[in-house]
Amino acid sequence: MIEEIYGGANGILGILNEELIDLNEEKARSIEGLKHTPAAALGTCRYKLDFKKKPEQAARDMDRLFEVFKAHNIRYFFYAGGNDSQDTANKIHEETIKRSFEVRVIGVPKTIDNDLPHTDHCPGYGSVIKYNAATVMEVAADVSSMATDDGSCCIIEVMGRAAGWIAAGAVLAKRNPESAPHIILLPEIPFNEAAFIEKVKQTVAKLRYCIVVVGEGLKNHKGEEIGADKSRLDAFGHAVLSGAADRLAEIVQGRLSLKTRTVKLGYAQRAAAHFASETDMAEAVACGEAAVRAAVDGKSGFMVKLVRQQSQPYRWTTGLQDLKDIANVEHFIPRDWITEDGFLPNEKFIAYARPLIEGEVKVPMEGGLPKYVTLEKVPVDKLLPPRM
């Protein structure tokens, strides 16, 4: 019988620091309210058990995790996130076998990047592309209303370091051949400056304006990110990106003397709960429930996945996939889901993405702004000496 439900504050870091939150102390209203609240209510981290680069630290961390599990008799461990989180879950699962200490480990997919393999898509993805597509429609209305013979160009930068799923999703804004977005630059397709400039030029000649969406990780033929600032690295050693849109704006202004503006949605797109997809929310909740059911049924070492049964009308269910098939594998847009010239996703992508943005989450409002939930976060008493 499961007696207590604890949350780790800031993910795996919270377990390492024995910072556990007693979730049974939260109001039912708050737990329910998390469905429409953005961001990770328990906090998140960018901390990795890195056995390759930091083997000693990783081994110490693993020992500590199991000390915390034992001290609090934690027998079920659910970890929600993208590739790095599933990798962490997989390593912990493997250790439970080596150490003969039974903890059932289930990964829950959750990443707006949508780059996990085996699952049809990831919770979070439908909402980010719904918001981004609406934003593209709106920016296009604005830019086209200002379009005079001089022409103009607006470049909207969206998230997506390696995979272009988020950028591609903006195509859903396109309701007829002339409407925006006119060009989508995906990190999967090496940037061809000459072809891009030609396409902007043709679009402006025809429509007097051009809306470009670019994934932040757009790369040149050498594989270098065009917006990368190599002096900055994040905790995983990836270059911090900024300015793909600004770089493109320089190119367009320089080559075509065209009035060019940029929009960089950044974290706003990841957290835009005021315009979330109801389908996405329902799937996210179902993934969490499926994870609990699987663990209670005795399963361990799996990630919950979303399985598409049909696209039109859309029907889906959940399934399970071995964590070892998931960890550190990135899933890219198939090349045949993109037009030959590489500038737009095609009808295959659209058939895939369209159902994911259906329906609107009703967010309670207060004084004209969304009413989001904050957890009380009542700490569980610590039983161990501090982490070394």
Add this chain to the structure above:
Amino acid sequence: MIEEIYGGANGILGILNEELIDLNEEKARSIEGLKHTPAAALGTCRYKLDFKKKPEQAARDMDRLFEVFKAHNIRYFFYAGGNDSQDTANKIHEETIKRSFEVRVIGVPKTIDNDLPHTDHCPGYGSVIKYNAATVMEVAADVSSMATDDGSCCIIEVMGRAAGWIAAGAVLAKRNPESAPHIILLPEIPFNEAAFIEKVKQTVAKLRYCIVVVGEGLKNHKGEEIGADKSRLDAFGHAVLSGAADRLAEIVQGRLSLKTRTVKLGYAQRAAAHFASETDMAEAVACGEAAVRAAVDGKSGFMVKLVRQQSQPYRWTTGLQDLKDIANVEHFIPRDWITEDGFLPNEKFIAYARPLIEGEVKVPMEGGLPKYVTLEKVPVDKLLPPRM
């Protein structure tokens, strides 16, 4: 009796080019749908009757305008926009008197910048600050959920070249003393780098993260815009701004070694009809109606203004103000509406702004995205030779 209702395509440019749209050809459903549709349905322009810099061109333009008015028997002229548009309306009004050709001219306020004098606020403003404040809440949830001991900072750049009304409006996201935004940098207050860095440092020490909102036109003590790129000028000769947030991020990273990210909402904030204020929409419609009533009553040379009767509960009405009092006068945030240290608007500003974001406009949806209206734009037959 008013027989025909024409729209000028792209504002004054459409009159000059005799590009008139027959609005009676539009469906009633489309006209109604404009209430929830972003951007200028008839198009807009950045064209100015500039008697100072281009006196001959301006004189020719004025002659042409009256030729078009006479050819189509246009006797009522409504012009919606900000300072430059009210200036245009005022010049045309003065000409109607000089030329003894009766055209009743009424200006309609419409600018997210909220920088027109005499009106309590401007249609457009409530919606932009509603969207921006929600975005600040959401970005803050995201950033705070990632906040670990290293700390982090996120800088959100919003519109506002001279006046900080838009930036200030983000304060409505602040629901308690610790919540975001923590710092708002207004173009009205010269940027003090040392005090800013100290404030970021204190905020991160206390909360582990800091959310900064900056108006694009933030200036240093010499009056130079910190994000200005002086090589680019718009049609009015103003410097095109970009990168106030990026410039601040460089400063924060350089001085505090703090993980710093930027969001640049750009046109997205001006066009975010999916999250518009119902109060704002009602006021915009009322301003248009008041303009028509005034003209039919024989008035000319006025701008409709919004008059606040009380703040709590909010009550308002419309009024009229001489166009000559409006044209080219910019209205700034009173200094005593801002805290002494200059880093946040105070309770006076909040009492002013809070009612303006109340209520949500219900936007019809189709396939998970807003259903916006596009006009048919049936042209009125031209009666004149082309503009010289």
